[in-house]
Amino acid sequence: MSRARLRLAVLSFAVAGGGIVLGARLFELQVSEAAVWSAARGDNLRRRHWLPALRGTIEDGYGVVLATDESLFVLQLTYRGLRRRHMSASLLHLDRFLRDLAAVTDQSPDPLAAVPLAFAGPPARAHAAADALLAMPVRWLHRGSGLAKRLRSVLRFYAFSIVHAVDAGRHPSASSLAVAFDAAHVDPPPGSVGQCLGDLMAQNSLREALHAHLSAGLADLDRLAALLGNELALPRSTTETGEPRGGLRQWLDALDGRLRVRARARVAARGNGDGDARSGALMRLARSYGGSLSEAANDLVVRLDERFALEKAPFRVAGPVPFDTVVALVVGRSEHYPGFSVGEEVRRRHPRTEPSGMPYRWLGAVRAGAALQRRDDEPRFLIPAPEGLDEPSALERRVHIDDHEWQLWKQQLEERARRSGQLAARRGFDGLERELDSVLTGRLGIREVLRDRGGNEREVVRHVDAQRGQDVRLTIDARLTDAMLKALAEQGAEYGEAKASMVLLDVHTGDVRGMAWIPERTTNERGISLQFRINTSARSWYTPYPGSVIKPFMAYEGLVTGAVSGDFKECTGSRYRGVLGCGCRWKGQTPSVANALTFSCNTYFAQLGERLQEAGVRRALTRFGLLATSADYERPFGLRIERPSAVPKSRWSTMHRAIGYGWRIAPLWLACGYSGLATGRRPFPRLVQGVDDHDIAPRPPTDLGLDAAHAATIRAAMARVPKVGTARKSGLSRWPICVKTGTAEVNYGNANNAWIAGWLPARAPRFAFCCVFWQVPKGVHGGAASGRAVARVFERIEADPVLAARYPLRGGD
Incomplete structure (x- = not known):
């Protein structure tokens, strides 16, 4: 076979092999991966924008707004637009590029300024940089300059963009100016940029026009900076601490520095093997430009690409901004403020706050895209269903989306809408905002548009308005809180660092009128100060034992069962059975249930517990709703309250449990239990009294069927507590009140839980309360700590005419 025939055969085999490979690839794209690429095509032609939904308003029981949503105007910046279209920003980045270029190659133009340019620098430096650009040898813009293609393209972009800003209309764009330059100069031309491009643009006064345009741009920035002030929160890098503030120019420098640090970090991560597929693609792209780049030049190219990618996201400059000044200045004036835009933002506002200025902590917080564990019976997040998309429109037919692609797109829309909608949603993170999230959260709106291949909107396919969430009215009184x-x-x-909680409710309806706890802030293990959000009114604290406040329920059970009959050992102040101590003032007196309650005698109630046994002690608490199993426990609507239960510790004997050890009972449940003891009917706590125009009626109280004589004995003993008993130093004897104190030793006897609970007025009960100071120093008792705190509240109620009218503390007795 001749050499020519051999070459022809090899060429034929190569062409046939290439055809087979091409056919196999086309088959893979058109058949095997048809669904993937069809869905991708449909997604590229459509864009979906979520419209924020306002959450419902939360009001207290007297119409005071505690939390509401408001729409605000915020000023945003897409840095890419500023860098490419504002002359001062383009000069700044051209100067930085030239400095970086000088560090990686010996052949490069000189920087535009002696020191690096900055947004906050004097205007004279920017004007000097413009003169330096015009004086730059124009040969650096030519393809024969010796610079790598990618590096030369960046230099040409800045130079032609800056000069074209003053073009009189001869060239429609900077790229057309660059094309005209290449067509006019086959070989590198002599002279400067100003001379060459001035002649090309037929611009006789290029320098004057450039300086005038630069001055106008700087004046526009100054005008916007004056409106924004000098208290903008400056963007921080990951290594900076504190909250620096400054004006608009300082803000731009800070953002520029942050983007520069992040771009370097991405390049460094790729160098350490942590890069992603995109970073590898950027590296291959960089090597493809200009043939052989040095390692330093290659890193510069990749760093530029990373930086340009980071600039595409919008950054929040300030918000809220006034409509009649900032918004009116920026909107519709993109030629003066390139990259700047005004967006709408929805945020939660709290018109009424705690005395410290923080929102009421039981309200909770709202976060965008909060990932929460939802209960099975709780409604899922609501988003508009992809309805009305059964048939493609005429425009969709024109862009050749067939029926199969249409169905694939619809299926993917439903799945992606769930994911993206969750990120766009504003959800309750904790507190009432979370518990009532299904009521407060509105329905997101959606705007879907069809775009052509150029990215221009051609038709609005669907527009669904957002629906506002429902308003909630609470029973809580913010003034009382x-x-x-x-x-x-x-x-x-x-x-010192006290932890305490207090709750007050209506004894007849169970309406929670006040709920508060301290501290307002706490410090975590890393030394960071945080809001203390654990609602200790509805959740018991660590080592939560209620102590002697459960003795009235034990006394009633003893009266009903007859366990109080017979002889009881007199209290001597020593440890009963060598285990349980008693420090009451009732020593050497004849034992009786009334005196034991008034003076809180541990010796008496330890013996009573032994007589009642475990079943009787549990029955005493269960009767008043202070012990519940998981099967019969029901939480109030909108309130995450802990189920009252026993602490499973074998060391707590029956006599310990009879005096309040070994139980986990939240203050709110104790207040309900005391309401039942006061009226004979135990209410169910109510926190939400209405949603929108619908009232939520209180649940009928549970009739306890109390024996009138036995209940009167308990009430009479409790009425003596603030006068001669364990609360005699609390100051509560000024009001007609029935109370019981409790002091439970915790932390191995080194601290106390100091409790008090009761109701008032004594003979015509209206309000029940419970207060506890957790882990106070040893020697501090319930009457001294919690009793005095309750007395302070009553003093404030009577000193405030509004509260005095809402909460009559003395009437009826």
Whole structure:
């Protein structure tokens, strides 16, 4: 076979092999991966924008707004637009590029300024940089300059963009100016940029026009900076701490620095083997430009690409911004403020706050895209269903989306809408915002548009308006809660870092009127100060034992069962059975249930517990709703309250449990239990009294069927507590009140839980309350700590005419 025939055969085999490979690839794309690429095509032609939904308003029981959503105007910046279209920003980045270029190659133009340019620098430096650009040898813009293609393209982009800003209309764009330059100069031309491009643009006064345009751009920035002030929160890098603030120019420099640090970090991560597929693609792209790049030049190219990619995201400059000044200045004036835009933002506002200025902590927080564990019976997040998309429109037919592609797109829309909608949603993170999230959360709106291949919107396919969430009216009185917070803070100041909680409710309806706890802030293990959000009114604290506040329920059970009959050992102040101590003032007196309650005698109730046994002690608490199994437990609507239960510790004997050890009972449940003891009917706590225009009626109280004589005995004994008993130093004897104190030793006897609970007025009960100071110093008792805090609240109620009218503390007795 001749050499020519051999070459022809090899060429034929190569062409046939290439055809087979091409056919196999086409088959893979058109058949095997048809679904993937069809869905991708449909997604590229469509864009979906979520429209934010306002959450419902939360009001207290007297119409005071506690939390509401408001739409705000925020000023945003897409840095890419500023860098490419604002002359001062283009000069700044051209100067930086030339400095970086000088560090990686010996052949490069000189920088535009002696020191690096900055947005916050004097205007004279920017004007000097413009002169330096015009004086730059124009040969550096030519393809024969010796620079790598990618590096030369960046230099040409900045130079032609800056000069074209003053073009009189001869060239429609900077790229057309570059094409005209290449067509006019086959070989590298002599002279400067100003001379060459001035002649090309027929611009006789290029320098004057350039300086005038630069001055106008700087004046526009100054005008916007004056409106924004000098208190903008500056963007921070990951290594900076604190909250630096400054004006618009400082903000731009800070953002520029942050983007520069992040771009370098991405390049470094790729160098350490942590890069992704995109970074590898950028490296291959960089090597493809200009043939052989040095390692340093290659890193510069990749760093530029990473930086340009980071600039595409919008950054929040300030918000809220006033409509009649900032918004009116920026909107519709993109030629003066390139990259700047005004967006709409929805945020949660709290018109009424705690005395400290923070929102009421039981309200909770709202976060965008909060990932939460939802209960099975709780409604899922609501988004508009992809309805009305059964048939493609005429425009969709024109862009050749066939029926199969249409169905694939619809299926993927439903799945992606769930994921992206969850990220766009604003959800309750904790507190009432989370518990009532299904009520407060509105329905997101959606705007879907069809775009052509150029990315231009051609048709609005679907527009669904957002629906506002439902408003909620609580039973809580913000004014009373403020009084409780101040009283707890004043009393807690005596014990240093005090933890305390207090709750007050209506004995007949169970309406929670006040709920408060301290501290307002706490420090985590890393030393960071955080809001203390654990609602200790509805959740018991660590080592939560209620102590002697459960003795009235044990006394009633003893009266009903007859366990109080017979002889009881007299209290001597020594340890009963060598285990349980008693420090009451009722020593050497004839044992009786009334005196034991008044003076809180541990010796008497330890013996009573032994007589009642475990079943009787549990029955005493269950009767008043202070012990519940998981099967019969029901939470109030909108309130995450802990189920009252026993602490499973074998060391707690029956006599310990009879005096309040070994139980986990939240203050709110104790207040309900005392309401039942006061009226004979135990209410169910209610926190939400209405949603929109619908009232939520209180649940009928549970009739306890109390024996009138036995209940009267308990009430009479509790009425003596603030006068001669364990609360005699609390100051509560000024009001007609029935109370019981409790002091439970915790932390191995080194601290106390100081409790008090009761109701008032004594003979015509209206309000029940419970207060506890957790882990106060040893020697501080319930009457001294919690009793005085309750007295402070009552003093504030009577000193405030509004509260005095809402909460009559003395009437009826």
